[in-house]
Amino acid sequence: MDGGKGKGKCMDGEKGKGNAWMRSKGRGKYADGIRREGDMGEVRFQARMYVSLLKMTMKGILEYRADFWISLVSVVLLNGANIVQISVISWRFHALGNWGVGDLLVLYGMFMICWSIFSVFFRKLSKIEDEIVSGSFDIYLLRPVSPFLQLVGGDINYTGLCDTMMGAALLAVGLRMAGVQWGIGHILWFAVFILSGGTIVVCIRFLISCVTFWTTRGSALSSVFTQIYLLIQKYPVTIFGRAFRVLVTGIVPVAYLNFYPAVYLLGKPDAPAWLCMLSPVAALALVCLSAIVWRGGLRHYHSGGG
Amino acid sequence: MRVFGSWFKTEMRAAGLYRADFLLRLCYSLIAMYGVCSLWRALYRQDPGLVGRPLPAMVTYAMLAVALDIIFYPSALKSAPQNYIADQVRTGRIDTDLLRPRDLQFQLLVRNAAVALFSLLWLVLPAWLLGVFFLGMELPAGVICTAAFAASIVLGFLVLFSLNFLLGLVCFVTLDIRQITMAYSGILTILSGKLIPNWLYPEWMQAVIRLLPFRCIFEMPLNIYTGVLESGEIVRGLLLQGFWALALFCLGRLAWRKVHKYLAVQGG
Numbered sequence: 149m150d151g152g153k154g155k156g157k158c159m160d161g162e163k164g165k166g167n168a169w170m171r172s173k174g175r176g177k178y179a180d181g182i183r184r185e186g187d188m189g190e191v192r193f194q195a196r197m198y199v200s201l202l203k204m205t206m207k208g209i210l211e212y213r214a215d216f217w218i219s220l221v222s223v224v225l226l227n228g229a230n231i232v233q234i235s236v237i238s239w240r241f242h243a244l245g246n247w248g249v250g251d252l253l254v255l256y257g258m259f260m261i262c263w264s265i266f267s268v269f270f271r272k273l274s275k276i277e278d279e280i281v282s283g284s285f286d287i288y289l290l291r292p293v294s295p296f297l298q299l300v301g302g303d304i305n306y307t308g309l310c311d312t313m314m315g316a317a318l319l320a321v322g323l324r325m326a327g328v329q330w331g332i333g334h335i336l337w338f339a340v341f342i343l344s345g346g347t348i349v350v351c352i353r354f355l356i357s358c359v360t361f362w363t364t365r366g367s368a369l370s371s372v373f374t375q376i377y378l379l380i381q382k383y384p385v386t387i388f389g390r391a392f393r394v395l396v397t398g399i400v401p402v403a404y405l406n407f408y409p410a411v412y413l414l415g416k417p418d419a420p421a422w423l424c425m426l427s428p429v430a431a432l433a434l435v436c437l438s439a440i441v442w443r444g445g446l447r448h449y450h451s452g453g454g
Numbered sequence: 455m456r457v458f459g460s461w462f463k464t465e466m467r468a469a470g471l472y473r474a475d476f477l478l479r480l481c482y483s484l485i486a487m488y489g490v491c492s493l494w495r496a497l498y499r500q501d502p503g504l505v506g507r508p509l510p511a512m513v514t515y516a517m518l519a520v521a522l523d524i525i526f527y528p529s530a531l532k533s534a535p536q537n538y539i540a541d542q543v544r545t546g547r548i549d550t551d552l553l554r555p556r557d558l559q560f561q562l563l564v565r566n567a568a569v570a571l572f573s574l575l576w577l578v579l580p581a582w583l584l585g586v587f588f589l590g591m592e593l594p595a596g597v598i599c600t601a602a603f604a605a606s607i608v609l610g611f612l613v614l615f616s617l618n619f620l621l622g623l624v625c626f627v628t629l630d631i632r633q634i635t636m637a638y639s640g641i642l643t644i645l646s647g648k649l650i651p652n653w654l655y656p657e658w659m660q661a662v663i664r665l666l667p668f669r670c671i672f673e674m675p676l677n678i679y680t681g682v683l684e685s686g687e688i689v690r691g692l693l694l695q696g697f698w699a700l701a702l703f704c705l706g707r708l709a710w711r712k713v714h715k716y717l718a719v720q721g722g
Contacts, residue, residue: 218633225636229643233650240654241497241504368478375482379489387496392488 197293201301219307223314230256230382231318247384250325251414253318258345258406259381260315265346266353267308270300273350274370276357285449296442328414337425341409344431348404351434354442361445376402384410386418397423401430457556458564465533465568476576483520483581490516491589506653511680514592518679519648519672521581522607525570526614526648526671528621528639533569535562535615539622540631552717559619559703559710566615574607595681602688606675609695613670616702617642623706626713647673667698 234256238249247255266273276299279285288295323330330338356370376396385393385407396403404427410416412424491513498509505512529537542548551558585591594600621638625631643649645668652663652673663669674691677683683691 221633222636225633225640229640229649232644236650236654237497239656241500243500244493245496245500368475372478372481372485375485375489379485383489383493388489388492392492 194294194297198297198301201298202304205301205304206306215307216310220310220313223310227256227260227314234382245384245387246416246418248326250322250327251410251416252382252384253322254326254414255322255384255406255410256381257315257317257319257322258341258409259377260311260318261342262345262349262405263377264308264311264315265342266349267311268305270350270353271305271308272299273354273357275299276354277360280360280449289446289449295446326414330413334413338409338413341404341413341427344427345405345409347431348401348434351431351438352400352402354438355434358438358441358445361448373400376400380405380407384418401434404430458560461561461564462568465565466572479524480577480580483524483577484584486520486523487517487581487585487589490520506651507680507682510590510592511682512651513590515651515676515680517585517589517591518582518676521578521585522672522675523648524577524581525573526610526646528614528618528642529635533562533565535566535619536622536625536631536635538562539619540625543625543629548717552714559706562619563615567611570611592680594679598685599678599681599688602692603675603679605692606678606695609692609699610671610675612699613667613695613702616699616706617667619706620702620709623709623713626717642668642671645669646671647676667702670695670698 231253234252235249237244238252242248244252276285279288279299285295288298291298352373353370356373359369379388380396380402385396385403393403396407408419408424408427411419412421494505494512494516495509498505498512502509507515528534539548542551551561554561582591586593594603617638621631621635624634628634645652645663645666647669648671652660652669655663674695678688678691
């Protein structure tokens with residue numbers, strides 16, 4: 149009974165894929181093998197393909213429900229030590245600079261929420277290295293759907309929602325402790341900050357992965373970034389030196405994940421408001437850079453696999 | 455003894471294979487050192503009295519903790535006992551370990567010591583040098599301090615190894631220790647004096663920490679290095695580390711015997 153049900157589901161997925169596939173053929177979009185970007189029909193087609201890829205992936209992972217609870221425990225444990233550190237420091241010293249314990253929790257929570265956008269939808273980007281090195285990247289180039297969509301559509305990691313949940317909980321507690329009242333403007337800006345922050349995380353990870361197009365070896369660069377992220381996540385940028393502040397604001401704008409949003413939303417004097425509001429600009433700049441690098445990378449790509 | 459010697463050499467050679475990774479690993483530690491350095495400077499500016507140490511000593515403590523983390527992070531070494539045992543149990547290859555004429559515990563100890571020594575020379579030492587030259591780290595307080603510090607690191611390593619080994623043995627019972635490993639790493643981070651010096655904790659927590667072996671890993675060596683302990687305290691600290699190292703090693707031995715018997719019953 150159970151087996152039959154599973155099989156039916158699977159066939160459903162196949163059929164859905166087949167339909168979309170044939171429809172695209174039927175429209176003759178790729179009869180001449182040339183991609184026509186900028187065409188609205190093309191955009192709609194790509195979007196539909198992304199959704200159907202996501203649906204298939206969701207069906208695959210819903211079979212492992214226990215993973216969610218295990219991940220939730222892991223996320224709490226992994227962040228536990230940092231939370232204890234923040235609490236002890238705030239308890240002993242009352243604050244870190246002009247950042248109280250509530251403010252620091254907001255900083256930490258904002259980071260986790262932005263990060264979770266990456267870990268839920270775009271985690272597959274960190275696999276580009278493996279795919280390029282092993283040569284399995286070739287498959288994406290043969291199909292009529294944009295390689296980028298195939299890559300991110302092939303994975304949705306709902307255990308990443310544990311990051312979102314813990315981040316939201318810390319944010320809620322932090323805001324309560326900081327005693328900040330939000331108006332409608334704050335809520336709107338909060339949404340903008342989260343979206344921009346998520347975009348920044350995704351783009352940075354994407355750019356690191358794209359380095360592999362040229363070096364054809366897994367770049368361990370991401371571990372260095374992990375350390376920078378950790379500093380950003382735990383401490384307000386103002387405790388660091390000027391060079392570091394310039395680095396995380398202008399060059400690799402990771403301070404826009406949590407520091408500038410927190411400054412704005414908590415009304416801190418650490419940075420002028422206009423600098424905080426540049427968040428979407430930073431995100432947009434990174435998106436453009438990513439697109440350029442991605443195109444260059446695809447053009448430069450020669451299969452590493454045999 | 456010769457067998458152990460060749461294990462040692464093999465592991466040393468394997469550890470030296472990936473040079474580019476080493477450079478990035480060093481970068482990783484340097485950024486972390488810069489981070490703690492900035493943190494304690496900021497806290498010291500705020501209220502010098504509350505740090506409980508003069509600033510240079512505190513900064514040295516924190517940065518050296520980051521540097522030592524390269525070898526003292528529970529699963530930092532590829533052949534860390536808990537990782538190795540978990541792998542062998544999962545893949546079912548643990549029987550080959552039982553067939554070997556040398557005892558598993560000693561074998562893992564030698565291999566881990568080799569990797570740790572390699573990392574100490576090529577990562578911790580450069581990180582320390584860069585810290586001294588560029589980030590304002592202090593030198594050890596004297597010749598006796600240096601010698602005691604070296605002994606303390608060795609003992610700290612032994613304590614950590616035995617704890618890791620015991621954690622690995624849990625794998626025989628639960629089959630999967632990933633979640634337990636995370637909890638263990640978290641506890642070790644909080645209670646070993648790595649992230650927060652133990653004297654900053656509330657009194658009751660300090661009392662608990664004094665009863666546990668975790669502070670032998672980071673707090674003791676770091677306190678000896680920064681020269682805040684008198685010679686009597688240094689000797690007592692080293693003795694305590696020695697006690698924990700020996701006790702945990704024997705405990706690991708006992709537990710391993712038990713597991714071995716249990717396995718013999720299970721095996722086909």
